[in-house]
Amino acid sequence: MPSLKDLKIRIESVKSTRKITKAMQMVAAAKLRRAQEAAEAARPYAERMEAVLGNLAAGAKNSASAPMLLRGTGSDQTHLLIVATSERGLCGGFNTNIVKLARTHIRKLLADGKTVQIITVGKKGREQLRRDYGELMVDHVDLSGVKRVGYDNASEIADDVLSRFAQGDFDVATLFFSAFENVITQRPTAQQIIPAVVEEGADSGALYDYEPEEDAILADLLPRSVATQIFTALLENAASEQGARMSAMDNATRNAGEMIDDLTIQFNRTRQAAITNELIEIISGAEAL
Numbered sequence: 634m635p636s637l638k639d640l641k642i643r644i645e646s647v648k649s650t651r652k653i654t655k656a657m658q659m660v661a662a663a664k665l666r667r668a669q670e671a672a673e674a675a676r677p678y679a680e681r682m683e684a685v686l687g688n689l690a691a692g693a694k695n696s697a698s699a700p701m702l703l704r705g706t707g708s709d710q711t712h713l714l715i716v717a718t719s720e721r722g723l724c725g726g727f728n729t730n731i732v733k734l735a736r737t738h739i740r741k742l743l744a745d746g747k748t749v750q751i752i753t754v755g756k757k758g759r760e761q762l763r764r765d766y767g768e769l770m771v772d773h774v775d776l777s778g779v780k781r782v783g784y785d786n787a788s789e790i791a792d793d794v795l796s797r798f799a800q801g802d803f804d805v806a807t808l809f810f811s812a813f814e815n816v817i818t819q820r821p822t823a824q825q826i827i828p829a830v831v832e833e834g835a836d837s838g839a840l841y842d843y844e845p846e847e848d849a850i851l852a853d854l855l856p857r858s859v860a861t862q863i864f865t866a867l868l869e870n871a872a873s874e875q876g877a878r879m880s881a882m883d884n885a886t887r888n889a890g891e892m893i894d895d896l897t898i899q900f901n902r903t904r905q906a907a908i909t910n911e912l913i914e915i916i917s918g919a920e921a922l
Contacts, residue, residue: 637907640900644893651889657723658882665816665875672813672865672872679865682858689851690831702795702855705828706804711748713771713803713827714738715794717810717866718758719874720777725881727811727819727874728757734821735809739766750803754790754867771802782871787864794863795856798827810866811873816880819873826862829855 635643690703716735718728735751735758742749751766753759754774763770774790776782794806806827811819 635899635903637900637903640896640903644896644900647889647893647896651886651893654882654885654889658879658886661875661879661882665872665879668868668872668875669813672868675865675868679861682854682861686829686851686854686858687831689854690829700852700855702798702827702859703829703831703851706801708804709747711750711803711805712742713750713752713794713797713806715752715754715790715806715808715826715863716758716762717808717870718753718755719870720756720775721874722757723881724874724878725884727877728755728761730819730821731809731811732758732761734823735762736765738807738809738823739769752790752794755870782864782867784860784864787867788860791856791860791863794827795859803827808863808866810870813869813872813876816876819877822866822869824862824866826859829858 690699714735716731718731722728739749739751749766749769751762751770752772752774753762753770755776759770759773772793776786779786797803798806805825808824808826810822810824812822813819
């Protein structure tokens with residue numbers, strides 16, 4: 634049974650932990666607001682870009698002159714997976730859920746006899762995937778020194794991916810991230826970015842006249858669309874990370890409070906037992922005299 638000193642030390646330790654988790658919760662709440670505003674502001678642009686590409690690509694996808702980013706290489710043997718996670722932990726199951734979705738996709742591709750390449754964005758995803766699929770990793774993007782993710786960061790990643798595609802390193806590229814819904818819910822998402830996915834039934838664009846030709850516009854918009862999708866994913870990840878961290882630290886703070894209550898009750902009972910024993914010894918000694 635722990636002594637009064639041990640219980641007192643443990644109570645003080647848990648109180649210190651509770652102060653830290655409470656502070657982290659407040660910091661995450663402050664960062665969440667900015668990250669959520671950035672993610673929500675980027676969504677209309679990404680949706681409009683997708684709609685324009687859908688109009689342009691609907692009629693050009695099967696054309697021999699269509700850009701390679703639209704019609705693909707004609708094969709799906711080699712897959713590049715871009716797994717975006719956070720640089721820091723203490724955010725609940727945020728990173729684990731993204732990696733879990735990526736693992737499922739990897740196992741399915743390998744079972745089908747496909748070749749898999751992995752680019753990780755964020756230290757936590759690399760640490761988890763390296764244990765089982767380290768030989769499949771071809772690159773890692775470190776954003777630990779970036780205070781706020783910008784379009785330039787996404788553009789650098791997109792340039793690297795597009796360069797690999799132009800060299801024939803892969804046929805299909807899929808992006809893994811967590812879509813932000815609210816503080817409680819962050820949805821792991823897999824999104825194919827190369828070749829571009831055109832929704833069935835998209836408007837063929839017959840009501841519009843394009844200058845220059847549609848193929849020329851697509852050749853310019855498609856690389857920009859890849860960067861936009863990566864940028865949107867990074868913003869969604871940033872909001873999801875802070876939401877998950879806020880929720881995790883709130884749970885940790887409440888758990889610490891409950892543990893302090895339990896330890897305090899145990900401390901009081903132990904102290905009361907010690908006092909009772911001392912009183913019994915005193916009374917017994919007095920009666921012996």
